[in-house]
Amino acid sequence: MMTRRGVQWISSAADDPEECREQWALDPRSPHALPAGRFFDVVAVGQRVGLETFDQLRRHGMPLGPVMADRASEQVGFFLPTWARGPFHRMVRQESADGAPEYRYLGEDSVVVVPGPMPLAGDRYIWLRAPMRRPEASLPRIAALAAMFVAASSVVARADRYGREQSAASVEGGATHAH
Numbered sequence: 001m002m003t004r005r006g007v008q009w010i011s012s013a014a015d016d017p018e019e020c021r022e023q024w025a026l027d028p029r030s031p032h033a034l035p036a037g038r039f040f041d042v043v044a045v046g047q048r049v050g051l052e053t054f055d056q057l058r059r060h061g062m063p064l065g066p067v068m069a070d071r072a073s074e075q076v077g078f079f080l081p082t083w084a085r086g087p088f089h090r091m092v093r094q095e096s097a098d099g100a101p102e103y104r105y106l107g108e109d110s111v112v113v114v115p116g117p118m119p120l121a122g123d124r125y126i127w128l129r130a131p132m133r134r135p136e137a138s139l140p141r142i143a144a145l146a147a148m149f150v151a152a153s154s155v156v157a158r159a160d161r162y163g164r165e166q167s168a169a170s171v172e173g174g175a176t177h178a179h
Contacts, residue, residue: 002117006131010066010114013039028118031125037108040066040135041084042077044104045149050076052152053145054128062144065135067128068115076128077112078145081137091146101153 002010007024013034014020020032036042045053047069054076057064066079080088085107092100106112115125135141 002127002130003132005133006066007117009039009134010034010131024116028116029120029123030116031113031119031123032116033111033113036106036110036112037082039082040079041082041105041107042079042110042112043088043145043149044075044077044106046102047071047074047076048156049101049149049152050078051128052155053078053149056148056152057144058129060148062148063136063138063141064129064144065141066131069126069128070113070124071126072124077106078149079131079135080142080145081135082107083137084142087139087142088146091143092150095147095150101150103149 007021011017011020011024011032013036014032015035020034023030023032050067050069054064054067056062068077068079069075070077085105088105092103113125115123115127115130117130119126
């Protein structure tokens with residue numbers, strides 16, 4: 001659940017912050033479209049990689065800002081400071097030996113649909129980590145996200161490869177037993 005300071009911060013990005021807060025006062029589950037690039041940018045990644053990234057950041061006590069999920073599009077969004085595009089791209093490239101994993105960077109001229117302050121577990125848009133206040137804008141937070149995002153991408157890719165190899169082996173193994 002979002003704190004009052006979190007609501008103040010995130011709604012400040014709206015074209016009409018007061019109208020956004022009024023909408024949330026009437027329906028705290030209601031998602032709201034906010035422009036990125038004003039008070040925050042968002043790194044959007046696939047759900048499996050995003051959930052693994054989020055879990056690793058939390059588990060290791062690394063700096064972490066607000067994180068949301070869109071269940072319908074199967075995307076997870078990590079909120080970063082508006083100046084983070086360059087450093088994030090560089091850090092992801094530095095961490096990636098085999099080429100950078102896939103992500104979308106949503107900054108100026110992008111719109112992000114954010115969950116309301118109190119979404120229910122089954123809602124399309126949910127907070128994995130709701131804003132509690134204005135997040136700290138630090139290079140360590142950007143570096144932590146870049147490192148864990150690349151690591152999580154690698155883990156998910158390896159798990160997929162392993163699953164395909166095991167499926168192929170069981171199909172081949174089943175064929176030999178049939179003879």
